[in-house]
Amino acid sequence: MKQSPRVLGRPRHDGNAKPTKDLVLETATRLFIKEGYKNISMDDVAKACNVTKATIYYYYPTKGELYTSALIAMMDRIKLSILEILEQPIPFKERLEQLVAVHLSATIDIDMKNFMKEATINLSEPQLKQVQASENDMYQTIEQTMQVEMDNGTIRKGNAKFFAHNFMALMTVGYFKDGDGKTLLGSVDVTAKEVTNFFWLSVENK
Amino acid sequence: MKQSPRVLGRPRHDGNAKPTKDLVLETATRLFIKEGYKNISMDDVAKACNVTKATIYYYYPTKGELYTSALIAMMDRIKLSILEILEQPIPFKERLEQLVAVHLSATIDIDMKNFMKEATINLSEPQLKQVQASENDMYQTIEQTMQVEMDNGTIRKGNAKFFAHNFMALMTVGYFKDGDGKTLLGSVDVTAKEVTNFFWLSVENK
Amino acid sequence: MKQSPRVLGRPRHDGNAKPTKDLVLETATRLFIKEGYKNISMDDVAKACNVTKATIYYYYPTKGELYTSALIAMMDRIKLSILEILEQPIPFKERLEQLVAVHLSATIDIDMKNFMKEATINLSEPQLKQVQASENDMYQTIEQTMQVEMDNGTIRKGNAKFFAHNFMALMTVGYFKDGDGKTLLGSVDVTAKEVTNFFWLSVENK
Amino acid sequence: MKQSPRVLGRPRHDGNAKPTKDLVLETATRLFIKEGYKNISMDDVAKACNVTKATIYYYYPTKGELYTSALIAMMDRIKLSILEILEQPIPFKERLEQLVAVHLSATIDIDMKNFMKEATINLSEPQLKQVQASENDMYQTIEQTMQVEMDNGTIRKGNAKFFAHNFMALMTVGYFKDGDGKTLLGSVDVTAKEVTNFFWLSVENK
DNA sequence: AATGAATGAGGGTTCATTCAT
């Protein structure tokens, strides 16, 4: 309850400390990703940030708003990391492989479907729209690259958005763990190779 | 609001009515699938069954137990429906196509990953183990058929479990709806064909 | 929940089995003594008797009635055991010592005050009256013997009821256990001797 | 029924009002002493304090914790009041008499045995340990004085802790009320004298 | 004589949110 009583008033700004608003967003994002919307309370976020609940509300007017911001921030970061990888001047297949490897390494299991489901249930219409736009952006990043490679002739012609979703879906298989905590294919590198290969067999231009 | 006030005590038994325990399980399964564990309260289940919360507890000692039973029942039903389809004496690819079509038609979006995540967070160790066993059973049903078709030479040699998971993952793409509620590929039939085809290109024995 | 489904209808009466009504009363008494009124539910009693709750209600119309009967039965038994001991043709002090020893040996800590408090709070007026009458009966048994011994000149003249209560109060000290579960004076026999002696010093006719 | 609807948020601070946390503890102590753990709900405490249940939980994380705090606070107060009386420079017997008188005047029937029983049944291990420590402290206060008076030769040599418990036990007899609400010996003063005298006859150094 | 099924009224606890300071 009553932990380390903080002093009243504005705390002196610790030069290299993150602004509170960012700290809250990052912490919330991490927690929401791990446990989902309903399993994380505003108190949980506050405790993890070592601030009070009221502080959270100072920056984010409702839990829904915080979740919305968290999802958008997350998707934005993912989009950027995808872009960075896809822009490299190496063969497409290798880039895809890297994409899988990087995401599987990030320990946290990014489950888009789940986030969107929780958003649909718990957010307001406008909030949901924002999140959907972000999700769309993210997928488009891959989609556009798919399109480019189709035009290149690297992969066969097809529905680029469908390809993008399929790729992401196959990637989630890499996250799977059975009752004993074992993944399907072992190491991240092997998994990345196998997943990419499976995808590649479907899309390559023979 | 106050709907059909029920009397205390044992109700006169309506011969052709479903046993309450089954009604509860079916209703709970439906609700949990749609909204998830935390978003559905025991009261929600009770109201949907038109009984009181106490009745639910008469049959299922805790919410976790109800969720466990619901998941297991669901996975069991899915497993049976999969089996039924896969046992037909028609070409493997056609059977897969049917599998996709049937599941996409079931309106409810079966999201295994999400169920397992909620189970991990909210269930007790023994409950979780039960659910995991059920999930495993379900995947094995597909896996075994994959294995048979590999041995047949219908599809290329590979990790059957990996193939099974990939197939299910690709199937979920069919569920995807964008902000306007549109699926990626239109009608269920077209989607089923495209999804199966995408999978097939990866696994066929060329 | 669903344990060993019993057959419907009246069970054949197992010759040497206790009538259910008695079984219920004895079980309830034991449970109420150990854990108190509020900590024991009708379900607890039913389970401990291996019958259903409805059976309990068949014999005892309310929980209060069951508690009332249980307390009265207990006090009656105690009264009889007291009588038996006090009627022996041995010196009074030795009889008192036996009284303490016998009750301390009964493992269960008979806490009259507590029973009466719970009765006051939870029982109806008429039920409470019954219990109080029983308690009074019990004390009177000791009181009367005290009176006889006063008239005999074995103990000093005084308020016999007060003496009786004091004796019972001192007896409860023998039950005391500290945080490590140790009694104040060690073995039951030593305790019985010391307690009686303490009482005796106050009442003996010098 | 609906009394003074309170507003949300932090209330304007009424300078001379008791801090809520203290109010809660005092109220809870009073209620628990009168009716016991299970007979008092968190709602009862809240209503008696004219705050909501959530406020109680703001200060005390569980009912068990509140009970623990209440018992400890009570025993502490009793210990202090005992100390104050026993430290006076008047004959020991008179101090004991005052002790009885003061406690019998306090209307509330302090029943240690009962509190400890409820604690044993309802509290967690660590909570129980705390309460037991407090109880021990309280008894030690009397015990130490007994020891001093033994060394003084005022009372006979014996087990000081046993004496202390006997004294407290005899004190409880003063609380006894029969079915008609009458005490055994009439006025508080007479009772105090008689009880002390009974004890004294056992312990005086002749 | 005994059961199985159901209820309504709480009881403990959590949580998003509010607001004076």
Place this chain on the structure above:
DNA sequence: CATGAATGAACCCTCATTCAT
């Protein structure tokens, strides 16, 4: 900018009691 104190609604679960069979 941030806090501490408080609320009301909801949530999971328990329990005494009822009644058709």
